Amino acid sequence: MNRKLILVLALVLIIALSGCAQLNIFPNQETITVTDDMGREVNLSTTPARIISIAPSNTEFLFALGLSEKIVGVTDFCNYPADAAAKERVGDFANPSVEKIIGLKPDLVVAASLHQEVVEQLDQLNIPVIVIDAKNIQHILDSVDMLGMATGANEAAETLTKQITDDLELVDSKVMTLSEDEKPLVYFEVWNDPIMTAGPNTFIHELITRAGGVNIAADAPTDYPVYALEDLIARQPEVMIYTHGAETAEQIKDRQNWETIHALKYGRIYLVEEDLVLRPGPRIAKGLIELSKRLHPDIWE
Amino acid sequence: MGVIRQKLRTRNWVYKVLPLGMLVVVILLSLSIGAVTITLDRFNFALHQLLTLPQAEWGYETVIIWQLRFPRTLLAAAVGAALATAGAVLQGLLHNGMADSHVLGVSSGASLGASIAMLLGLRIGFLGLGAITPMAFIGSIVTLVIVISISRRIAGKSTLGLLLAGIAMSSFLSSLVSLIVYFSGERIQPLVFWLMGGFSARNWNHFLAVIPYLAGGYFITYIYHRYLTAISLSDATAHNLGVNVEKVRLILLCCSALLTAASVAVSGGIGFVGLMIPHIGKIFVGHNYRLLLPTSALFGAIFLVVADLLARTIIRPAELPVGIITALCGGPFFLYLLAKRRKEIL
Numbered sequence: 001m002n003r004k005l006i007l008v009l010a011l012v013l014i015i016a017l018s019g020c021a022q023l024n025i026f027p028n029q030e031t032i033t034v035t036d037d038m039g040r041e042v043n044l045s046t047t048p049a050r051i052i053s054i055a056p057s058n059t060e061f062l063f064a065l066g067l068s069e070k071i072v073g074v075t076d077f078c079n080y081p082a083d084a085a086a087k088e089r090v091g092d093f094a095n096p097s098v099e100k101i102i103g104l105k106p107d108l109v110v111a112a113s114l115h116q117e118v119v120e121q122l123d124q125l126n127i128p129v130i131v132i133d134a135k136n137i138q139h140i141l142d143s144v145d146m147l148g149m150a151t152g153a154n155e156a157a158e159t160l161t162k163q164i165t166d167d168l169e170l171v172d173s174k175v176m177t178l179s180e181d182e183k184p185l186v187y188f189e190v191w192n193d194p195i196m197t198a199g200p201n202t203f204i205h206e207l208i209t210r211a212g213g214v215n216i217a218a219d220a221p222t223d224y225p226v227y228a229l230e231d232l233i234a235r236q237p238e239v240m241i242y243t244h245g246a247e248t249a250e251q252i253k254d255r256q257n258w259e260t261i262h263a264l265k266y267g268r269i270y271l272v273e274e275d276l277v278l279r280p281g282p283r284i285a286k287g288l289i290e291l292s293k294r295l296h297p298d299i300w301e
Numbered sequence: 302m303g304v305i306r307q308k309l310r311t312r313n314w315v316y317k318v319l320p321l322g323m324l325v326v327v328i329l330l331s332l333s334i335g336a337v338t339i340t341l342d343r344f345n346f347a348l349h350q351l352l353t354l355p356q357a358e359w360g361y362e363t364v365i366i367w368q369l370r371f372p373r374t375l376l377a378a379a380v381g382a383a384l385a386t387a388g389a390v391l392q393g394l395l396h397n398g399m400a401d402s403h404v405l406g407v408s409s410g411a412s413l414g415a416s417i418a419m420l421l422g423l424r425i426g427f428l429g430l431g432a433i434t435p436m437a438f439i440g441s442i443v444t445l446v447i448v449i450s451i452s453r454r455i456a457g458k459s460t461l462g463l464l465l466a467g468i469a470m471s472s473f474l475s476s477l478v479s480l481i482v483y484f485s486g487e488r489i490q491p492l493v494f495w496l497m498g499g500f501s502a503r504n505w506n507h508f509l510a511v512i513p514y515l516a517g518g519y520f521i522t523y524i525y526h527r528y529l530t531a532i533s534l535s536d537a538t539a540h541n542l543g544v545n546v547e548k549v550r551l552i553l554l555c556c557s558a559l560l561t562a563a564s565v566a567v568s569g570g571i572g573f574v575g576l577m578i579p580h581i582g583k584i585f586v587g588h589n590y591r592l593l594l595p596t597s598a599l600f601g602a603i604f605l606v607v608a609d610l611l612a613r614t615i616i617r618p619a620e621l622p623v624g625i626i627t628a629l630c631g632g633p634f635f636l637y638l639l640a641k642r643r644k645e646i647l
Binding site for chain 2: 219222235
């Protein structure tokens with residue numbers, strides 16, 4: 001008798017509770033679904049409060065969106081902004097430690113496309129991950145949007161997008177005044193041994209073009225080709241941009257057999273800060289302005 | 302008897318002159334094809350500038366011909382000849398058709414030297430070569446000394462002992478290189494390209510630095526061609542013919558190591574030439590080293606000049622590492638030969 005009563009009561013309780021859940025007695029925030037750059041659909045049920053970034057560009061995005069309070073982990077490579085140095089480290093960009101990530105109890109991890117394995121592991125552990133892998137400038141603006149949505153920082157995202165767009169338009173308006181003849185042939189040295197430059201499907205190519213230059217490797221077959229010195233000499237680039245810092249401009253000028261190259265002969269060799277132009281983050285428009293100033297000092301006076 | 306002799310003599314003549322002519326042709330091709338096609342007019346113009354103007358006033362075409370293509374092409378020819386010669390010598394000395402410079406660990410030693418230079422970011426120049434070339438050279442010579450002394454201590458005079466010691470050393474050193482690759486992070490880039498082998502951006506300094514070793518190694522080897530032929534038949538035959546097998550073997554080993562060391566130091570890991578070319582040589586001239594040495598050297602030179610030409614033109618303006626080309630073309634071609642002409646090769 002007693003036993004039956006308990007059973008009935010238990011059943012009633014279970015049904016009632018499950019009904020409550022359906023009636024949303026514990027109100028959840030609406031679920032947000034974003035599609036990330038790996039094509040994964042990610043459901044985020046709460047506004048994330050503990051975010052980990054495992055790519056330097058993502059760290060820059062998160063800080064630029066005013067989320068510095070919520071960031072609980074970054075990588076060893078995250079050197080900008082300076083506040084990133086105060087955050088917990090989860091390993092380097094290429095090999096973040098999954099154990100460390102889990103230990104920090106994140107409710108959002110922002111990864112890059114090289115993190116495929118890490119993403120799979122985190123997926124299995126039901127830790128929400130979104131992957132950002134911007135391939136061009138428009139893509140960066142889209143990433144800002146997506147990240148704003150995922151983190152509930154929509155307004156900050158709008159402001160940031162506006163800032164970037166304004167800078168881009170500034171460059172566009174200046175470059176528009178140039179004729180095709182005024183656009184110099186640019187050799188962008190990604191690495192010096194072997195000499196490597198950037199092909200047509202790269203960020204660098206887009207930046208050079210948009211900054212008012214012509215990429216010497218626009219016809220290259222791969223993204224980062226080992227470039228033939230012969231072709232470099234034969235094409236006579238007028239400006240050389242480099243980011244690797246392995247040599248000073250003076251040392252580059254002294255390179256053997258390079259002396260006939262226009263850019264070296266006329267001393268148009270410029271070092272541009274690597275992170276501004278190679279990192280697909282929120283500072284990309286600043287990088288573009290920097291680059292355009294090197295190519296066209298006259299229009300930027 | 303006289304007729305056979307006459308025939309042999311004609312054959313020798315053909316096999317000496319024909320490859321030499323081919324080598325000249327491919328070198329000329331290599332000089333004229335690339336970013337700028339060099340016609341006879343332009344060549345004359347460049348020659349004129351070379352002879353009359355200081356280098357600072359040269360046009361860029363002149364720089365391309367004299368400072369880039371010439372040293373590069375000659376270097377490819379010299380390295381091709383050296384690797385093929387070293388392969389032919391080792392195959393004879395060790396009575397093993399699978400031998401090439403890898404079996405002595407010499408190539409791996411060079412790789413290790415080069416990777417240490419890159420890991421430490423050594424900036425010390427040597428004869429305008431940078432640190433990599435001398436370090437690779439030192440690495441291979443040290444390896445050779447170790448391999449020979451180990452094999453003597455453990456296995457005495459047996460060639461099998463030498464082979465095994467060399468192969469063990471080779472894989473040990475390769476794993477050290479892998480270890481360095483694993484830890485070298487960003488600096489890995491040049492190392493990866495170096496390991497794939499190539500003549501990208503090589504100049505006269507590289508050519509002049511190694512040509513004494515290559516020429517010296519080759520000529521000393523050639524002096525011993527009779528002994529080499531005898532040893533390649535069998536150690537006992539050579540001994541019965543009065544050859545001091547031990548001494549000759551040591552000298553020739555050192556020569557082939559020298560050839561390999563100098564080659565690998567300037568061109569990185571170019572595989573397949575040393576293994577494949579001597580066998581092709583044997584198809585044409587047989588096992589007499591008096592003919593096999595020059596034939597292998599010429600074939601090796603032709604092969605590598607063509608491979609380098611392909612490496613720098615197939616995906617212009619980018620360059621492929623020549624090691625990829627040699628293995629890509631060499632592998633299937635060699636398998637074909639092996640199937641067709643098994644008797645001459647094996």
